Amino acid sequence: MLTKEKIVEIINGCGLSLDHQETSQDVTFKSLGVDSLDFFNVLEEIEEITGKKVPDGDVAKLTNIKELLEYFS
Amino acid sequence: MIGIKAIASYLPNRVIDNIAQAKMFGESEEFIKNKIGAVRLPRKDDDQETSDIATLAVQALFKKCQNLKKSNVDAIVVVTQNPDGEGLPHTAAILQDKLGLPVTVAAFDVSLGCSGYVYGLFLLKGFLEASGLENGILVTADPYSKIVDSNDRLTSLLFGDASTATWLSKTPVWSLDAVLYGTDGSGSEYLKVDEGRLQMNGRQIFNFAAHNVAPHIKKLLESESLSPEDIDLFCLHQGSAAILDAISKHFGNLTNRFVKEMKNTGNTVSSSIPLILENRGFDGKLNRILISGFGVGLSMASAIIVRNIQGERLC
DSSP: OOOHHHHHHHHHTTTOOOOTTTSOSSSBHHHHTOOHHHHHHHHHHHHHHHOOOOOHHHHTTOOBHHHHHHHTO | OOEEEEEEEEOOSOEEEHHHHHHHTTOOHHHIIIIIOOSEEEOOOTTOOHHHHHHHHHHHHHHHOTTOOGGGOOEEEEEOSSOSTTSOSOHHHHHHHHHTOOTTOEEEEEOOSTTHHHHHHHHHHHHHHHHTOOOEEEEEEOOGGGTOOTTOHHHHTTBOOOEEEEEEESSOSEEEEEEEEEEOGGGGGGEEEETTEEEEOHHHHHHHHHHHHHHHHHHHHHHTTOOGGGOSEEEEOOSOHHHHHHHHGGGGGGGGGBOOOOTTTOBOGGGHHHHHHHHHTTSSOOSEEEEEEEETTTEEEEEEEEEOHHHHHHO
């Protein structure tokens, strides 16, 4: 199951240093320092873990960790 | 045994400051340096045709290799999807004339993008060997400035113009070894020209490369009973810094063997691999290089090239 901790771990794999306890689920990825290419990376990894593909039309709806968790729940 | 004898290139002097360009799109200098990887993008002059930049690369090859005579060129192949005019006639024929090559030369274009150099090497090698010919020149010249919309953030930050010329001969410095191809046309819509304008689905192109290239390379290595450690240099198509990072992370502590060399060129499509080989492949330090091109199609080609010490002495 996808967790907030796992998402933060994947984001940090892009070269960021977020603390999963201090990182708010509601803050936008952009505000966390996740740029568009980082986000491609994050989604690609989550798709691989969950086996669920995100259609291009849904990507713009996923702006923070909370929305990601809900989408993949 | 036909292989790579020498490589030369042409980079236009006119350049776009990519950091300044990025600011117009609201992107940071850090994003350009770390994710795109190119701070300068060469641009051909507006009145330069594809055959013009191809001519300059081949002329550089003749200048570099005094023992390559025009009269000895048996075949010339141009890898491009942005040919002269509207593609008819083929650019290779125009190039034959501009270079003053013999009328006996075989000349044709190959319509491939970022995988085109790897395909082109094996295609020309096979063509020369099947025809009993000795010397061929593989040209890459695919100026995306012809089709990039300068208002499109996705593509205008990525692509640079360049051309290269690779001499294939019977006394190569680099022998062509194993090769592996791949095509997934279901993704052909993700990178295409529509009404003269390049359109790219950045996420899908990124996913294609991030998901498929590393397994493709590993499959090729396994087929040759090689491990990644046996490769001195991984010379991949320079799509973007982020794509290269996404691929190289699958190779553990060998990431430093993956070339990231696009700072002054950007993504030059089929020219990116030969540009690197020209810079790194002829100082005698490397014995086995893996080359891999991937992109429009969606298409992939990976190959192993092996140093031929005898060929170096004859160059």
